[in-house]
Each structure stands twice: as structure tokens, then as C-alpha cells.
Amino acid sequence: MAFELPQLDYNHDALEPHIDARTMEIHHGKHHAGYTAKLNAAIEGTDKENKSIKELMLTMDMSNGALRNNGGGYFNHCLFWKGMSPDGGGHPSGSLAEAIDRDFGSFENFKNAFSNAAATQFGSGWAWLCVHDGGKLEVCSSANQDNPLMPGIGCGGTPILGLDVWEHAYYLNYQNRRPDYIEAFFNVINWGQVQTEYDVNK
Ligand code: MN
Numbered sequence: 001m002a003f004e005l006p007q008l009d010y011n012h013d014a015l016e017p018h019i020d021a022r023t024m025e026i027h028h029g030k031h032h033a034g035y036t037a038k039l040n041a042a043i044e045g046t047d048k049e050n051k052s053i054k055e056l057m058l059t060m061d062m063s064n065g066a067l068r069n070n071g072g073g074y075f076n077h078c079l080f081w082k083g084m085s086p087d088g089g090g091h092p093s094g095s096l097a098e099a100i101d102r103d104f105g106s107f108e109n110f111k112n113a114f115s116n117a118a119a120t121q122f123g124s125g126w127a128w129l130c131v132h133d134g135g136k137l138e139v140c141s142s143a144n145q146d147n148p149l150m151p152g153i154g155c156g157g158t159p160i161l162g163l164d165v166w167e168h169a170y171y172l173n174y175q176n177r178r179p180d181y182i183e184a185f186f187n188v189i190n191w192g193q194v195q196t197e198y199d200v201n202k
Pocket residue numbers: 027031077164166168169
């Protein structure tokens with residue numbers, strides 16, 4: 001069965017001023033749609049057609065460029081959209097907040113680690129908050145459309161929050177000011193959704 005571009009839970013302009021409507025329109029409607037179409041083309045007629053997107057990531061043949069880039073692009077953007085909300089921002093609560101305090105010392109320390117991972121990822125890529133079996137949290141980054149589910153990425157666990165730091169994610173509004181975009185992202189993080197991902201994957 002072919003993968004479908006997920007609908008957004010909010011309008012293109014709903015994340016303004018932090019993420020502008022035109023960027024959302026192109027990013028979701030063109031970039032993510034493109035990864036989706038190319039992922040479907042890459043698996044059509046193969047034994048991968050009926051696998052879940054997570055299975056495809058976990059069993060990735062890293063020499064298969066079309067599947068790696070477009071499958072990663074599909075998975076990563078699905079997580080990215082869900083991780084944001086017009087009602088987002090603020091701080092996590094409950095067991096996720098406790099895990100952040102336990103593993104990073106404080107929310108501010110986590111924010112610094114995540115922001116640093118996003119800012120120092122050279123070129124295109126992603127920053128991640130991941131959970132390992134048992135609940136331990138880790139921050140890392142990866143290049144291009146790779147993600148921590150893929151073999152040999154160097155950071156492990158299951159990503160529960162991702163930040164796209166490709167220029168297409170911020171250039172219209174922020175130009176070269178990636179740090180400003182990273183700061184703005186914290187105003188739209190959907191912590192309720194991140195808690196759900198944490199509960200499901202810990
Ligand atoms: Mn993107």
C-alpha cells in the first residue's frame with residue numbers, strides 16, 4: 001500500500017510568526033509531497049511495499065539512496081509536523097518532564113543541548129530528542145534525511161521530537177539565521193504529542 005502525505009492538524013499560517021505560512025505551504029505541499037511520491041516509487045513492486053515506515057527505517061539498506069533519502073524524508077517530516085502546534089511552546093509536564101530533569105539536569109539544559117545539536121549540524125539535517133528502551137533520553141543530530149532509527153547513524157533510540165534544519169525549513173523567513181529559527185521552534189513544540197511519543201516508545 002502506498003504511503004500518503006499526512007494532512008496537517010493546523011492551517012499553514014497557524015504557526016506564525018514563528019514559522020511562516022509560505023514556508024509551511026512549500027515545505028509540506030512540495031518537499032514532503034515529493035519525498036512521499038519518490039518513496040512510493042522506490043518501494044513499488046519490491047518486497048518492501050507492505051512494510052510500515054518504521055520497519056523500513058529499522059531495516060534500511062544504507063546503500064539504497066532512493067529509499068534512504070525519501071523514506072527518511074517521509075518519516076522525518078511526519079514526526080516534525082506532529083511535534084508542532086499553534087497551542088505549543090512552554091514546558092513539558094508529567095513523566096516526560098521528570099525524564100528530562102533526570103537525564104539533562106533541567107529543562108534549560110535540555111533546551112541548550114537540543115539547540116546546540118540543531119545549530120552545529122553542518123549543512124542539511126535534523127536535531128532529535130530520542131528515547132531508548134527503558135525511557136532514557138538522548139539528544140543528537142543526523143545529516144540529510146537520515147534519522148536515529150536507521151542503522152549506524154551514531155545516535156540511537158526512537159526519535160520523539162525532530163527539528164528540520166534544512167535551509168528549506170527556514171530560509172524564506174530567517175535567511176541564514178538558523179539560531180533564531182531554532183529559538184522560535186521552542187514556541188510551537190507540541191509537548192503533549194512528545195509525551196505521547198515518549199509513552200509509546202519508552
Ligand atoms: Mn524538510
